[in-house]
Amino acid sequence: MAATHDMNEKPAFYTIKKADFGKFFESLTRKYKVFAPVEAGDEHNFRQVKTVSEMKLGNYVNVEFPPKKFLHPNGLLMMEFAGSRVRQRAKTGKIALFGVRPCDTHALDVLDRVMTDGYVDAYYKKARGSTLILALNCKSAGDECFCGSMGTDKAIGFDLLFTETGNGFHVEVGSEKGHSLVNNKLFRKTGSPAAKAKLVFRKQINTENLEEVMRSSFSSEFWDETAKRCLSCASCTSVCPTCYCFDVHHDAEPSEKGIEKVNISRTWNYCMLQPFTRVAGGEVTRESRTERVKQFFYHKLLYGKENQGKLHCVGCGRCIRECMTKIDITEEAAKARSEYESKK
Ligand code: SF4
Numbered sequence: 001m002a003a004t005h006d007m008n009e010k011p012a013f014y015t016i017k018k019a020d021f022g023k024f025f026e027s028l029t030r031k032y033k034v035f036a037p038v039e040a041g042d043e044h045n046f047r048q049v050k051t052v053s054e055m056k057l058g059n060y061v062n063v064e065f066p067p068k069k070f071l072h073p074n075g076l077l078m079m080e081f082a083g084s085r086v087r088q089r090a091k092t093g094k095i096a097l098f099g100v101r102p103c104d105t106h107a108l109d110v111l112d113r114v115m116t117d118g119y120v121d122a123y124y125k126k127a128r129g130s131t132l133i134l135a136l137n138c139k140s141a142g143d144e145c146f147c148g149s150m151g152t153d154k155a156i157g158f159d160l161l162f163t164e165t166g167n168g169f170h171v172e173v174g175s176e177k178g179h180s181l182v183n184n185k186l187f188r189k190t191g192s193p194a195a196k197a198k199l200v201f202r203k204q205i206n207t208e209n210l211e212e213v214m215r216s217s218f219s220s221e222f223w224d225e226t227a228k229r230c231l232s233c234a235s236c237t238s239v240c241p242t243c244y245c246f247d248v249h250h251d252a253e254p255s256e257k258g259i260e261k262v263n264i265s266r267t268w269n270y271c272m273l274q275p276f277t278r279v280a281g282g283e284v285t286r287e288s289r290t291e292r293v294k295q296f297f298y299h300k301l302l303y304g305k306e307n308q309g310k311l312h313c314v315g316c317g318r319c320i321r322e323c324m325t326k327i328d329i330t331e332e333a334a335k336a337r338s339e340y341e342s343k344k
């Protein structure tokens with residue numbers, strides 16, 4: 001599902017000047033709804049923009065809410081039953097996301113594996129196919145970022161990858177769609193890859209034999225201590241770029257004549273919440289907070305690798321930033337390793 005670059009050729013590199021970037025951007029908005037990072041208070045988030053001047057990169061590290069919201073929207077109205085009619089409601093227009101960070105291109109790769117390998121989620125697939133990924137390399141790492149240790153600091157699966165330079169951007173082409181976007185006078189071919197900024201990370205996870213480390217610490221007592229600090233607020237899961245769980249709801253719209261319309265929609269759901277594992281008959285399979293906390297961390301640091309061949313943590317640091325009680329996945333991974341070492 002990742003963008004393909006048939007290109008049996010070497011990567012194609014271009015440059016574009018700042019003055020021409022505005023023209024490129026405006027031409028893009030004629031074909032796509034363009035979303036880009038806009039500064040809002042202390043955070044940046046994707047907002048629809050029409051001109052470059054609306055896009056506020058400022059001290060942009062990453063968006064608070066990751067790109068998944070465009071591909072797997074919370075509250076998606078899937079279909080509607082009205083009388084004998086069934087209408088497919090989820091609409092997907094062509095959108096372009098500018099400013100997707102390298103870690104989030106890896107998160108999209110995780111979602112692609114979950115939503116389109118084997119079982120194919122038609123809603124996700126359609127949205128993904130009509131979304132242009134215009135990635136943007138980082139100039140510096142945020143305090144909570146640790147993509148450097150997760151191997152997710154190099155963007156993948158993009159249509160175009162931008163790197164800011166003094167007087168514009170360096171652009172790497174990653175797909176046929178991307179190729180068609182640079183095939184004009186605004187872009188100049190160059191032979192050299194981008195000079196990427198050297199990022200300094202304050203956090204890291206040691207991923208060496210991480211699967212073994214996580215398996216060996218499953219019953220460790222430190223998980224109870226972590227769970228005591230957890231508020232079950234689910235902030236971590238709501239901002240995580242690779243969390244994809246959802247509930248399906250049907251809402252009936254009654255009228256004097258009876259039920260005239262039933263809407264089927266899906267909303268995000270979170271393993272950190274107790275009702276998440278409530279099944280028919282009222283049984284809750286993860287009653288304790290320790291079990292729920294472990295589910296989150298094990299999904300990110302072990303199960304994803306077991307099931308989709310890739311860790312579901314891409315080191316974006318959002319869960320650390322959002323957690324009110326400072327629960328930190330890098331510290332939990334370090335505790336797991338220390339338990340593992342102590343058993344040797
Ligand atoms: S953000 Fe922190 S407190 Fe809230 S559910 Fe996640 S780990 Fe628990």
Ligand code: SF4
Pocket residue numbers: 236239240241242300312313314315316317318319320329
């Ligand atoms: S677990 Fe935390 S650091 Fe890892 S991808 Fe999710 S939000 Fe980012």
